[in-house]
Structure formats: C-alpha cells, structure tokens
Amino acid sequence: MSPAPLLEATRLTKHFALRRGLLGRRTDIVRAVDSISFTIEAGQTLGLVGESGCGKTTTSRMILRVEPPTSGDIRFEGAPLAALDREGLRHYRRSVQAVFQDPYASLDPRMRVAAIVGEPLVIGQRPTGTELRRRVRELLDLVGLPERAGRLFPHEFSGGQRQRIAIARALALSPKLVVLDEPVSALDVSIRAQILNLLHDLQRRLGISYLFIAHDLAAVAHMSHTIAVMYLGRIVEMGAAAEVALRPKHPYTQALFSAALPLDPGGRSEEIILSGEIPSPLTPPPGCRFHTRCSHVMDRCRRDEPPLHTESGRLVACHLYPQGEGMRTTASR
Amino acid sequence: MSAAVIDVRNLKTHIVTRWGTIKAVDDVSFTVAPGETLGLVGESGSGKSMTCLSILRLVPRPAARIVGGAVILDGEDLLEKSEREMQRIRGRRVAMILQDPMSSLNPVFSVGMQVREPLAGYHGLSGRALRSRAVDLLASVGISSPASRLAAFPHQLSGGMRQRVVGAMAIAAPPRLLIADEPTTSLDLTIQAQYLRLLEELQERYRLAMIFVTHNLGIVAKMCDRVAVMYAGRIVEAGPVEEIFRAPLHPYTRALLESVPRLGESAEWLTAIEGQPPDLAALPRGCAFAPRCPRVMDRCRAEEPPELAIAPGHSTRCWLHAPA
Ligand SMILES: Nc1ncnc2c1ncn2[C@@H]1O[C@H](COP(=O)(O)OP(=O)(O)OP(=O)(O)O)[C@@H](O)[C@H]1O
Ligand SMILES: Nc1ncnc2c1ncn2[C@@H]1O[C@H](COP(=O)(O)OP(=O)(O)O)[C@@H](O)[C@H]1O
Ligand code: SF4
Ligand code: SF4
Ligand SMILES: [Mg+2]
Ligand SMILES: [Mg+2]
Secondary structure, X not given: XXXXXXXXXXXXXXXXEEEEOHHHOEEEEXXXXXXXXXXXXXXXXXXXXXXXXXXXXXXXXHHOOOOOOOEEEEEEXXXXXXXXXXXXXXXXXXXXXXXXXXXXXOOOOOOOHHHHHHHHHHHHHOOOHHHHHHHHHHHHHHOOOOHHHHHOOHHHOOHHHHHHHXXXXXXXXXXXXXXEEOOOOOOOHHHHHHHHHHHHHHHHHHOOEEEEXXXXXXXXXXXXXXXXXXXXXXXXXXXXXXXXXXXXXXXXXHHHHHHOOOOOOOOOOOOOOOOOOOOOOOOOOOOOOOOOOOOOOOHHHHOOOOOOEEEOOEEEOOXXXXXXXXXXXXXXX | OOOOOEEEEEEEEEEEEOOEEEEEEEEEEEEEOOOOEEEEEOOOOOOHHHHHHXXXXXXXXXXXXXXXXXXXXXXXXXXXXXXXXXXXXXXXXXXEEOOOHHHOOOOOOOHHHHHHHHHHHHHOOOHHHHHHHHHHHHHHOOOOOHHHHOOOOHHHOOHHHHHHHHHHHHOOXXXXXXXXXXXXXXXXXXXXXXXXXXXXXXXXXXXXXXXXXXXXXHHHHHHOOEEEEEEOOEEEEEEEHHHHHHOOOOHHHHHHHHHOOOOOOOOOOOOOOOOOOOOHHHOOOOOOOHHHOOOOOHHHHHOOOOOEXXXXXXXXXXXXXXXX
16 A cells, blocks of 8 residues: 555535625525545645636645634544644644745745745744754755845845745745645746746755646646646546646536647637636535536536546546446545 | 728837836837737736827826827827827727726726716717617627626626626727737636637627737737737837747747746746846846847847848847848
8 A cells, every 4th residue: 555645635625604684694605615535645746726716725725724624634644633732733834834826915024035034943943043044045045046135125026036035935844745826826927937947846856745726727737746626616627637637527627728728829729618607606506516607518417416436547526427437536415 | 001000100108217217118119900919918017008008198197108109090190189189089999908897897886887888978879779789788798688787786797797898898989999908817717718709709890900918828829910029118029920939039039938838748847037027227238138038149238139120020129130
C-alpha cells in the first residue's frame, strides 16, 4: 500500500445559514461545499476549477481552518484534524500556508519587507536575531529578490514583486502545503509566467504540495498534477490534469475547457456555448445540478443525482457514463 | 482607406502626475472599418483605456489632456467638436462597454427605465412603441422573458445579465463604433463565451466597427481581425491577427505570446518575460522595452525606433526591422 496522502478530505461539507425576511426569521441554506472528497499527494498540485461561487474558496478556507466544516473531515498525514491536540494543531498551522490573489491587500504597508517575511518565524520559533536575518535572506533569495529588498516597504515594489514577498512569507515556516487562491490573476500578463515558474521551481526544490485555484484553465493545467472541477458545491469531474483538460468527460468540464480560448486565430475547435445562467447555490437544481444548462440532459438527470464514479481513468458524476466497471466513491445524498 | 469608421491619427494624451507629465497615449494611429474588430492588447497601464477615453473625449480632467493628433469619425474630427456636439456623439455614434457593468448602470433605476432612456433620446419613441422597442432590445441581447425584466433593478441581475443590459443600451442607436474595454473580464468563463457570441452577432447585424480591449490573447484570436499591441503608451506592433500570432515581429509581442500557458502543451517551464512593467514616469531613453528585451542592441538605448511598415497593414516599432 502507498503511504497516506499528505491531505485527504472526505465528504467535506460547508453550509452557510443566511437569515432572510423580516427580523431574520427565515433562514436559507447556502450549500457552498457539499460532500466533496479529494486527496493532495506530497509534492504534487491539485488544481481546483469552476465558476465563481462554486465553492473553491470555501474549500480552501476549510483547509486553512478559517472556516469549520459543517460535516466531513480532513486528514493531514493520516491524522484527522478534528482529533489533533494543541501541539498537533500548531504543527498543522505551520505546515499549511496560503498565498492570495491580491498582493496589495495581503501585505501590511507599515512593515518593512524583512519583518513581513520573518513574522511567522518570530511568532512560531523565536529565533535569534542572526538566525532570523539569515533565514529572511534565504527566503528572499528563494523567491528571487535581492537582500536589500528586506529594508524596503511593500509600496516600493511592483505587483509581481509583492507576490514574491507574499510567497516568501508563506514559505517561512517550511510548509508542506501552500494554498494558492488566484495567485497570478491580479498580475500583469507579462509577469504571470515569472511567478508560475517560481512556484513550479519551489515545488521541485522543496517538495511542497499546492492547492491551486485559478480561473485561467491553461495555467491550472500547466501547474497541476490532478484537476478537480466543481459545480455548485460538488466535484463533477476529477482526474489527471492532462486527461481532464484535454479529454474532458463531464459535459460541464467540456463546456468550461471549450470556453478557455486557444491562442489560435481561425483554427477553432467546435465551441460549446451553454445556455442559461449559473443557478443559485441557495436552490441548486434537483438531480444533476448541471441539468438546467446541459445539452445532453435526460429524464433521470432531473431526478437522480449522479454519483462520482470511475470512467476512463478518472472520476465523473454524469449519467451519460453508466456505472459498473468503476467503484462508487461518494455516496449520493 | 476612406471606408474607415474611425481613423485615429498620431493621438497624444498626456497626464500631469506628482512625478511629472506622463505620455499615456503617445503618437497612436489606427483605423477600424465597418464590421471590423481591432484588438487592443498590452499590460496594465500601457494606455489602452486612455486611448479609448480619448476617442470619446472623456479623459479624466484636469490631470489628463489630449495634446495632439486627430480622431476622425466618418470624416469628422472629434477633437474639433464642442462639448455639446460630443454629448450627441457619445452613445449615439460611439458607444462603450466597460469591464464593470455597474459603472454604466444606475442602481436606483429599473432596467426598463435605463433601456428606455437612450431609445427615447435617439429615436424619439414614447408610450407603447417605446416599451415594445425596449422589450425587443432586451430580447436581442439574449435576456429571457424580457418584458418581465423591465421592472428589475440591476442588483437583482447576475453579472452576465447586467453586462447584457449594458450591451442593449450600447446598441440602442445603433452606433457606428463600439468600444469594448475588457467587457468580459468580470464574467465567468461559460458566461464570457455567451457574451462574446452575443457581441459577434450584434457586430454582424449592425456592421459595427469595434475596438476590443483585452489582456486575454485567446479572446484576441477569437474575436479580432487586427490587433494593436501597446507598450508604454505606444503601439509597438499592429497588423492582421493571423500574421501577428504566426510571426510576431516585435520582441514584446513575441514574448507575450510565448509566456502564456497553452492547453495541450506540456512544456515544463514557461518562457517568462524578465524584468518589470515600465514606469511611465521614468522611461528610459530610446526603446521603452529595451530594459527587458532579449535582443537589445546599443542603438535601442540611444534612439527610439520609428514606426516601420513591414507588410501591407503590418507595422512595428523595433530597430530589428529597420532596413539596413
Ligand atoms: N486618472 C488618472 N490620473 C493619473 N494617471 C492616470 C489616470 N488614469 C490613468 N493614468 C495613467 O495613464 C496610463 C495609461 O492608463 P490606462 O488606463 O490607459 O491603462 P490600460 O492600458 O487601460 O491599463 P489596464 O490594463 O490596467 O486597464 C497609466 O500609466 C496610468 O497610471
Ligand atoms: N461567509 C459566508 N456566508 C454566506 N455565504 C457564503 C459565505 N462564504 C461563501 N458563501 C457562499 O458560498 C458559495 C461558495 O463560495 P466560494 O467558496 O467563495 O466560491 P468560489 O471561491 O468558488 O468563487 C457562494 O454562493 C458564496 O456566496
Ligand atoms: S447527468 Fe445528465 S444533466 Fe448532468 S451532466 Fe450528465 S447528462 Fe448532463
Ligand atoms: S528596438 Fe531594440 S530593445 Fe526595442 S524591441 Fe527592438 S530590439 Fe528590443
Ligand atoms: Mg473564490
Ligand atoms: Mg484599462
């Protein structure tokens, strides 16, 4: 048997209660994340894609323990988070770090860069002054910033450089997993490749894992080993990045990747334009949640929710692919 | 080419900032014919939006000023018009769609009121005729059950629907020129695909000349006939999309095309563009791209390259292509 994955989420669920109506007497439930299961292997990248509101950020917030799950569990190095003691939780917090979209908002403008990058060390390990300076220099070097950058303030840097600072800070405690929520979308096109290359290089050198969330599907496919596609709080397809990106099986994945326009004037492959809007996660359609926009919809799609099952070497939740050869991996509700 | 709807000649727009005067739009020229789409690409701050705002004479005053050139719409120079005349041209002859639909919609008025206003203004409609045209207009931008949406307020619509309403207002006249400044950047991918399809349909129906500003080279490939690449306020390369994607002339265009990850290509490393985007307040002498250019020569740091016509309709500003 292979060793336990770095992180394993099982039937992870987050429902938000929204108070509505006069005096908040009515409550509606937003099913932001609804019973999703996935693993992140050591040294690998899981890409999470799907349209806004499908639950990507909520998923990452549960992993970062900013948001407690409604149900389901997360295991880290085999141990369930719910059962960790204080020391275990401290270890987890150090091991899982994040880099967010906006490098302008995520750095304290009044702190010098060296203090920003060193802060997690100071809080977590109380190193001596010399040790701290050495480590900060090392971290800045790791992300390609000169040593003198440490003496400057964030506003003295460009967007791409600020994102490097945010990455250096995230790496300070030698994490095993870094959550990257849209790490390059606020950056100039000409800078994105620098940062993607840096992240890739860090993964190779340090063996860290990433949870990579982005709207740019080609970037996700480039960075990820595995891709999970979410729709209205559910994973509808998950598998090896190249398979999902180039040979998608689920009709939603097919439409999504067909909307990622190739850099190829004239030579368009057939385009899938979905009709209709993304339904509200307050009232997800019954049966298959995608059935209101699916051009292959059948009667049973409106009635029965398709479970994720193995199909052509990946997991797909769609009635077009009869179950049988594969194993059911999630229980349908 | 006299058939052009819009003919921008040597347009210059300067902005006075704390760090000095910057040339946000520096000697920009292009034309767009009826039914044609020109893509305007380049990094943040390269002057794409300022170029569009200059055409409409809506640059932020008093800091920004159009200091030179001509903006010829169907034979008339808009830079010579009075502000009153411009008010009749905006929306009616040149319409604009922006990234954020809420910057074009008024949150306190219903969709019906906002769509009726330009229809009444441009076509003198009122009463039942006005209402039925408003319904038709909403239907033409793909809003389902349009009659019942007239009473809705913008906040009750999704982002994609709001942008459709903005599209409806933009084609109410219909205009001769439609400027779309990153119209789909705030939309989800599948909604973006719907909206791009809509713009194509509208353009075909009204033979609109279109300027499409975007960072997304995939959108350029899909939507545009010609493309102008901007860097530090200048157009550094312009030409037919197919030619530019197949054989880019300017090192910046080439680097941009190479740096973008592509589906189906499993290269381990992306070809990154080194260095930082230019600071318009402190441009180097000579070619603005020189500090990042892999092919920089001595001459590039001394003299600014002029616009060089390489093939019919294809030009670049780069010393590599100067005749020896
Ligand atoms: N109101 C303003 N005051 C001062 N400078 C401005 C103002 N608006 C724009 N600028 C400057 O003018 C230059 C061109 O800006 P512009 O908005 O045209 O860029 P852009 O190419 O549209 O960029 P983006 O891709 O970010 O939309 C930039 O250097 C910008 O900082
Ligand atoms: N704190 C919250 N309270 C109520 N609803 C929330 C909250 N956070 C997220 N949601 C809702 O949960 C759904 C998933 O959100 P999110 O995870 O942010 O999606 P994504 O990151 O994929 O765009 C959305 O419908 C969102 O509005
Ligand atoms: S289950 Fe039915 S509605 Fe859902 S994606 Fe498959 S075919 Fe379409
Ligand atoms: S002029 Fe020189 S520096 Fe500028 S793009 Fe051409 S080769 Fe590079
Ligand atoms: Mg999000
Ligand atoms: Mg702009």
